[in-house]
Amino acid sequence: MPDKVEISVVIPTCNEEKNLPELANRITKVLDAYGQAYEIIFVEDGSSDNSFGILKEIKKRHGRLKIVRFSRNFGQHAALAAGFESAKGRAVVTVDADLQNPPEEIPKLLEKFYQGYDVVAGWRENRRDSILRKIPSYLLNRYISYLTGVKLHDYGCDMRVYSKELLKEYQNYGEMRKFSSALTAILAKNPCEVKVRHQPRKAGKSHYSFSKLVRLNLDLVTSFSTxxxxxxxxxxxxxxxxxxxxxxxxxxxxxxxxxxxxxxxxxxxxxxxxxxxxxxxxxxxxxxxxxxxxxxxxxxxxxxxxxxx
Structure with a gap:
């Protein structure tokens, strides 16, 4: 792995064994073409399938890949925090492992980052989700914008680019890091949004059940902001x-x-x-x-x- 890493890609993964080979190949192809030194950090969040074994096989073919394995499942936001702490790049990209946000959109976000923005958030303008997910998501985005004072259309999109300097400050906030998109919006000096494509999930299923979304939103209401x-x-x-x-x-x-x-x-x-x-x-x-x-x-x-x- 290069000593001087410019771009770090952080990917939380839990029970995504069917998506990992394609995801690794597509991200590697995109970043090789981009021409900057990079690393790919998979944070294995206590999967019950063979995700960790598949990642070890992928690592044999991709020398720029790093695997951080949790002792058990701690959740997506904990996985992001661990990936941020491990990242060495000046630009830190986050991508979900479900391939719903195509890796080919990453250069579009990096272009904005290098224009001087410290948070570049993806905006899934045409979401390929059911109406039962779109309506609560719309209401939650409005509410988080009210809490943070930063109006963004899509706080739920995890295709983003952060500056390493901002993430150093982010790491000081303990369990508030479970609200990573809201917290980084507050910490950002110059945030912006970029429209990104959104595709149906190819394999596996969403890890955010209705009850889990309700619990997360209740936490957001009661412990993120006064x-x-x-x-x-x-x-x-x-x-x-x-x-x-x-x-x-x-x-x-x-x-x-x-x-x-x-x-x-x-x-x-x-x-x-x-x-x-x-x-x-x-x-x-x-x-x-x-x-x-x-x-x-x-x-x-x-x-x-x-x-x-």
Missing amino acids: KPFQTVALWGIAATGLGVISGIIYVIYRFLLGNWISPQILLLILLLLSGGVLFAILGLLGEFAVRTYHLVQNRPFYVIEKTEE
Whole structure:
């Protein structure tokens, strides 16, 4: 492997034995034609099939290939973090192992990277997925854009290019690295998007079941950002303010002007006041809980069993 690596390609893989030979051949062909020194890092995420054995056979034919093997399955984002830590290149490319994003699109992203962007995100404009995946993905992309303040169309596309400098900062964020696309968007000084092709999966099946997607999104809501709790607190403060104003108007009409007002109005005012205070307290407690959670998390994000270079 060359001493001076310019491009690192990080590929998390779990139970993708049928896709690995074609993937390795196509990526190698693309990067050989690109003309820069490169390395390919497969992070084997505790597969139950023969993925690791196939990768070892591929490595015999491709000297630029490195294999990082986890002791068990830690998930895609942990695999990305391990690949980032192992990467030596100035440009770090990420690609899924399912071949839905063609490796031939990589030069398009690298072209943008060398124009000075520190995060180049792929955008699957014409996704070849079912409507049951497209709609939740659209809503989640809107929500992550709100959390991060960085408007991107496709936070779920893992065909990306990162600068090595940005990833050094990324590695300091512990378990928040499970939200890699959102976290790197926040850290980026100059992000951009590039439209990439998206194809149906050739072999195997998606590792993101509905329940796993729900758990990941709940984690995103409750532990990535304090914005949701700040929003709840603001709703509470607004409701409290509305209750106070309504109460003042009620006192003026009922006692100063002597007008009769339905008791239900008084009940509504009391509900606004009590509910508003409760929501404000809930939002503040939630923010304190999230900040405490990030301070006490010291468990390892992943455990590497072995590395073959």
